Amino acid sequence: MVAYLCPFDMKRDIFQAIADPTRRAIIALIALQAMTPNAIAENFHTTRQAVSKHLRILTECELVTQEQKGREIYYRLKIDKMKEIDEWLEQYRKIWESRFEQLDTLLSELKQQENMR
Amino acid sequence: MVAYLCPFDMKRDIFQAIADPTRRAIIALIALQAMTPNAIAENFHTTRQAVSKHLRILTECELVTQEQKGREIYYRLKIDKMKEIDEWLEQYRKIWESRFEQLDTLLSELKQQENMR
DNA sequence: CAAGTATGCAACCATTCAGTTGCATATGTC
DNA sequence: GACATATGCAACTGAATGGTTGCATACTTG
Known part of the structure; x- marks a missing residue:
């Protein structure tokens, strides 16, 4: 401000x-x-x-x-000021990490199904 | 490219x-x-x-x-493309984290000196 | 199929921007 | 203190930008 x-x-x-x-x-x-x-x-x-x-x-x-x-x-x-960009990016980081976790979960489930054959 | x-x-x-x-x-x-x-x-x-x-x-x-x-x-x-900004920011993140660690180390040393009195 | 809706593009305009040129001020050196 | 160096600012220029207007095309609806 x-x-x-x-x-x-x-x-x-x-x-x-x-x-x-x-x-x-x-x-x-x-x-x-x-x-x-x-x-x-x-x-x-x-x-x-x-x-x-x-x-x-x-x-x-x-x-x-x-x-x-x-x-x-x-x-x-002023390295601290660069954090402002990081803070703005945080909202998107959460999204791509969330999607990565969803993919990871899906892969685990697929592997489990594979092991049950 | x-x-x-x-x-x-x-x-x-x-x-x-x-x-x-x-x-x-x-x-x-x-x-x-x-x-x-x-x-x-x-x-x-x-x-x-x-x-x-x-x-x-x-x-x-x-x-x-x-x-x-x-x-x-x-x-x-395309959330993946946002990572390009994150990757660019990584070089600065390392700097502010490094400085934070230096500050942390300094604080620890000061505390140790305080405890020796 | 006519009319409505969704959407993009070209042309235009006013503003902003990036780089250059010219110049002024402050500090350092001999 | 004359000269050199460091630095910023104003004015200028050409290019880029963001928004508007007008219009065209594609899809939907009744």
Whole structure:
């Protein structure tokens, strides 16, 4: 829940944030180690400003945090925020696990019938 | 990996498919029970054609399948495809679980030190 | 079989988006 | 302190997107 909504603040949710392949790649890059915009940009063929734009979006979605050290800014992945996707996925995980269990039960019953012959 | 890319076929990946709130709502709607476009559209304030468009996108991304019965088409969620998101999330799950274990270990050590006083 | 119902697609429109260019500000170095 | 480096933002552009309107096709009903 955000305190307020501006025309550009928090206008995207986390799913919109990860929809872009470049942003997913940035997330993967900084997953284990915070990195600076220049260090991140070195891994892409686009401009540094394009990467900076993506970092702003990820920051607005609270997926990353900034940590300034002199003129360098370190962007760190807020791993806890990724749990929001996991929590959303939980409802579907229950469904596919439920179906897997149903299949497992069916297979067991079929095996039992097989053994009774 | 798709066999080929057309200007509109499979041009979105599953993350782009779930980026739109309406499509996520459609997914939730048909998660347990296949539904027809009209039945789905009854839950939204947009036009039936807008819903139809979203269903096409979800179909192209292999998130749903179609099952025609007379003039009615039943759209069913391909729950297995949702695992693709889970698989992508696995790399981050390992990170937050690892950090949780590190925290747990630290707490245990602190408790041991507490007991030695 | 005419009328009703279900459904998708093309064209259009306004908005959003991703990347680029240009520029400004802040920090570090020599 | 001049110069180099790090970084973000505004403006622009072309492409993509989501919703609407109009229309066509297929199936159902009376």
